[in-house]
Amino acid sequence: MATDVGPAAGAGESFDDLIDRALTTLPDDVRALAVHGITAARRVHENQQGYLGALVNMRQVETEDGKVTMTMDVTPNALNGYGYVHGGMLFTLADYAMGAASRTLVAEDENPVTLEAKANYIGNVKSGRLLARSEALHRGKHLIMLETRIHEADTNELIMIVTGTFYIVRGEQP
Numbered sequence: 315m316a317t318d319v320g321p322a323a324g325a326g327e328s329f330d331d332l333i334d335r336a337l338t339t340l341p342d343d344v345r346a347l348a349v350h351g352i353t354a355a356r357r358v359h360e361n362q363q364g365y366l367g368a369l370v371n372m373r374q375v376e377t378e379d380g381k382v383t384m385t386m387d388v389t390p391n392a393l394n395g396y397g398y399v400h401g402g403m404l405f406t407l408a409d410y411a412m413g414a415a416s417r418t419l420v421a422e423d424e425n426p427v428t429l430e431a432k433a434n435y436i437g438n439v440k441s442g443r444l445l446a447r448s449e450a451l452h453r454g455k456h457l458i459m460l461e462t463r464i465h466e467a468d469t470n471e472l473i474m475i476v477t478g479t480f481y482i483v484r485g486e487q488p
Contacts, residue, residue, distance in 0.1 A: 333352065337349065343390075346390060347390055347391055350369060350389055350390065350391045351369065351391065353368075354368035354369040354391075355368070364410070366403070366406050367406070367410055369389070369391050369392070370386045370387055370388070370389050370391060370392045370403060370407075371385075371386065371387040371389070372384055372385070372386045372407060372410055373385055374414055377414070377418060378418070379418050379419065380415055380418055380419050380449060380450035380453070381415055381418070381447070381448065381449045381450070382411050382414040382415040382418065382447075382448050383411075383445065383446065383447050383448075384407065384410060384411045384414065384445075384446045384448075385443055385444065385445055385446075385467065386403075386407045386443065386444045386446070387443055388439060388440070388441050388442050388443065388444065393440070397440050398438040398439065398440055399438055399439055399440075399444070399473075401433075401435060404433075404435070404438075404444075404464060404473065404474050405431070405433050405474075405476065407444060407446045407464060408431070408433065408446055408448070408462040408464060408474065408476035408478070409428055409431065409476075409478070410446075411446040411447070411448035411462050412428070412431070412448045412460045412462050412476070412478045412480065413426060413427075413428070413480070414448065415448040415449065415450055415460055416450065416458045416460065416480045418450075419450055419453050419458060420458075420482055423484060423485055424482050424483065424484050425482070425483045425484075426458055426480035426481070426482055426483075427480060427481055427483055428478060428479075428480055428481075429457070429478075429479045429480060429481040430478065430479050431476055431477065431478035431479070432476065432477050432478070433474060433475075433476045434474065434475045434476070435473075435474055436472050436473060436474055436475065437466075437471055437472060437473045437474075438473060439466050439471075439473065442466055442467060442468060443466075443467040443468070444464055444465070444466060444467060444473065445464065445465045445466075445467045446462055446463070446464045447462065447463050447465075448460055448461070448462040449461055449462075455482075456481060456482055457479055457480065457481060457482065458479070458480045458482065459477070459478070459479050460477070460478050460479075460480065461475065461476070461477050461478075462474075462475070462476045462477075462478070463475050464476075
């Protein structure tokens with residue numbers, strides 16, 4: 315599918331120049347989404363972070379054995395058609411947090427992966443920042459059970475509770 319981005323690239327025109335020119339053809343609201351997407355893609359490359367996490371600026375802010383706190387900015391890319399954070403993005407934040415908490419409990423040659431999870435959606439927001447606190451409830455030989463609670467950062471309103479089980483894969487590196 316070809317997209318018209320204006321005149322053909324000139325000799326020596328950088329990729330960034332070409333993207334900037336393409337972005338100018340978009341409506342303002344769509345341009346903002348595209349810029350967020352490009353920024354996220356660059357963060358993936360620079361920080362070895364997953365795209366969805368980079369798209370909404372997910373970051374670990376506290377870590378201890380079996381516990382992790384992460385934040386997520388509510389950006390236009392995270393919203394559903396009604397203007398609230400998409401349930402899948404809330405779940406993604408919880409899954410990232412549970413994965414990070416699980417990694418604090420395993421050896422270097424072990425990789426925890428999501429086996430199952432149950433989500434309870436309690437509330438939602440249209441803007442601000444979310445805070446996810448994940449805690450391991452049990453670590454067995456093959457499984458780690460966790461709970462994550464997501465709150466709105468400023469008001470501490472409870473948004474979601476997720477319980478999950480991670481399976482420990484041995485000897486494989488991601």
